[in-house]
Amino acid sequence: MRNKEMLLVPGPTPVMDEIYDALSSETLGHTDPRFAKVFKNSLELCKQMFNTDGEVFVIAGSGTLAMEMAIINTVASGEKLLVVSHGYFGDRFIPLAKVFGINVETLQAEWGQQISKELVEEKLAEGGFKAVTVTHVDTSTGVMANVGELIPVVKKAGALFILDGVCASAALEEDMQKTYGHPDYKIDVVLTGSQKAIGVPPGLGIVAFGPKALAAREAMTSVSGYYTDLKHWLPVMKDPVKYFATPPVNMIYAFNKGMELVIAEGLDSRYRRHFALGRAVRAGLKVYGMKPLATEKVAAPTLSCLLYPEGVNDVEFRSKLASKGVVVAGALAAFAGKAFRIGHMGNVTEEIIVKALGLIGETLQEMGYTANICAAIDEFKEIYHSA
């Protein structure tokens, strides 16, 4: 990899050389049939990843734009939205929906815990919810939502199931035609960004709408957005020689390459690799006395939030580690200073993680803590290859 640093923040993630090469291809006109062919291919691969019989939308922006697009095209001002939140990014739907006059109700988990399906069921029994948002993996806590349990509960209540896959898509299954106990119990919307498990630089908002979500937009006379109104984008996504607003041509080249790599790896293998990586990284770091915020049962395959051993100074640890070429992120809110977050998703390799584990151990040693580097790496490798 051409990357000089080991970028292990929870997104952006390390970019493969092939993706950088695609990014620097010659910029063509955005309605040039040669570009349109690449755009179309990327959309088809993305549809394959979500296995949707609806439509995918890939537009310039970030994950937050994709969140906004998902909400405004399904829930109108005055309608009820339930936000199921496992942390900072789940919470983001609250102000976002309120701006559009949506009537927001919230279930917030204690950080590190999961919201139970019983709680969601009880809340939905109040009636009238148009949609429910669930964050597949909350990047603040490393908690993975119990999607398989929540879908039937949400769908039984007649609400749309909107999944934030920003920290999950391409690493965790998000199959939009998979049914959960009834032919109609499926994910209605998945939204994501380019910069995490898809492994492409930041810059794209991606939203997949299933048939029920597309019908919800159809039933709305207007929406509170212009750039984000999916009706403007629908003709472009069906036939990318059409124009609504200029697509980020080079980012689409990069996205197409990223999606080719995802599909070439095979979705099941990619999901298994991430599952193994998550377990193994946490096991390796536990050898250093670090404690994952989320229990293994609810911990994400894509990133982990780890509490430091007693006394470790967060800023010193992360800056020393960064000077060795490993970049990790601080923790948020009440865990700031007490924990750090490490991403292990996308096209990150076993080699990168092994190197990073060694350098984390070295950093701890330099700060005066005991860290058995060989034992941590052995633990990582054993779990990674057996999970």
Ligand code: PMP
């Ligand atoms: N949802 C989740 C789960 C995220 O992790 C993030 C970004 N960390 C977002 C939404 C927002 O995405 P962006 O920063 O690309 O706008």
